[in-house]
Amino acid sequence: MATQSPGSFESDVLARSVGHTSIRIPQTQPSGAADRIDQIGTVVAFPKNSQLYGEGDTSTYLYKIVSGFGRSFRTTTEGGRQIVCFYVPGDLFGFEVGDSHTLSAEVMTDSKVRMIRRNSLVSAAAQDEDVAHQLWLCVNREIRRTQEHILQFGRPARTRVASLLLEMARRIPAVEVEVLSISRQDIADYLGLRIETVSRAVSRFVKLGAITLSGNRKITIRNPSVLAQLIS
């Protein structure tokens, strides 16, 4: 709705950019204000691209991003990869029905991740109403993220790319803005496209003046409304 003059603002890849996107950031919770959930478990530092868990691993922990970014995915027998979700600070994930993981997860950058034993969290929730409330919110957010992802498919390629750019801009907290650099391959695997297709979409957005690039992975959204209307 409220657009803003292009070029008034700079931010990093998938950074929140202008106008309404930036003001929505608080939704992703300032990540630690007074959440009791953040008293449980241990924060562990993971180096870029390291694995949190793999498909088939025993599911012992839930994971909450403190700083950095994560992705969950499944690899296919033919070497393909479908990314199911990107995670940003404040996101809790790793939920499983059974006792083993059905997806893999990695951090995308050097990250700090709070690891919380499933058992601990469930019993903490039984004791502490605040923890229960936070946990409930987190699982509902996970459901929502995944549902929104599904809504992207079945749209044309450039629409999906535009959506992803806007969504990440909205979700990434201001503090983290400078950090994330996401590869074309990650974008492609998230959207179910080939990297060439993603590249062509990005090029088109540049020509339209919707975004600018500085370095391959630094995307600055100059004119969100152009992207938004591609989605329509």
Added chain:
Amino acid sequence: MATQSPGSFESDVLARSVGHTSIRIPQTQPSGAADRIDQIGTVVAFPKNSQLYGEGDTSTYLYKIVSGFGRSFRTTTEGGRQIVCFYVPGDLFGFEVGDSHTLSAEVMTDSKVRMIRRNSLVSAAAQDEDVAHQLWLCVNREIRRTQEHILQFGRPARTRVASLLLEMARRIPAVEVEVLSISRQDIADYLGLRIETVSRAVSRFVKLGAITLSGNRKITIRNPSVLAQLIS
């Protein structure tokens, strides 16, 4: 794994058909054995194609299918529809982060649905460990269903259709087998395809001897392994 001679078994659309698919049915819980969750709320009968809630509606209840089938979806401005999830007896859904629904939901056939106030359920979970456990299981299943759905996209059309047939066959309880008839449009909207494409895939499966049709919407899986190897 264990396949069975084709034609040994009959079942309705998306019915569980033979061998390993039928034995897996208990996973979807016999839906009512002794779940405390089934003591809460009220069972309401909904006629075929009626709405449970619409996008933007205030989110007051959670919904648990007692008998029949449901679907959740979002409609696009251009009249398109993306189905996010199909629901079968035992499935609990309608979770929301905020206080309004971000999707719509309908029943697909005459159905009985247990409606449970979100508040009631959350407070019941705080009191009763068994309810909390069931609820936890249900939200985790919802996450899983949605994640699995995402993994379908990015595969070729006929693979997606094959997956859906097998998945529904697996999920639908034996009792309900005769009831569900799903339109090509529903399949297409779930998979992000056009009805013509779905139709062509189905025709191909018939030629391959993997399934037979009796009436447009009665699909009998004759040879699950043929479908399974399309997925590979």
Added chain:
DNA sequence: CGTGCAGTTGAGCAAATTCAACGCTTGTGG
């Protein structure tokens, strides 16, 4: 100053969509 990886761009190809016509079912009224 190369070497290698990531990204871009182009040309041809394959897959799915679009458009259009036809056929089968089902339900309704004669």
Added chain:
DNA sequence: CCACAAGCGTTGAATTTGCTCAACTGCACG
């Protein structure tokens, strides 16, 4: 019980979209 209409599904042909293959560019790192 048959005739007919409406809706759903099927099938074919042309078109569009995205993918494959391949060459090339730019940047990072040794």
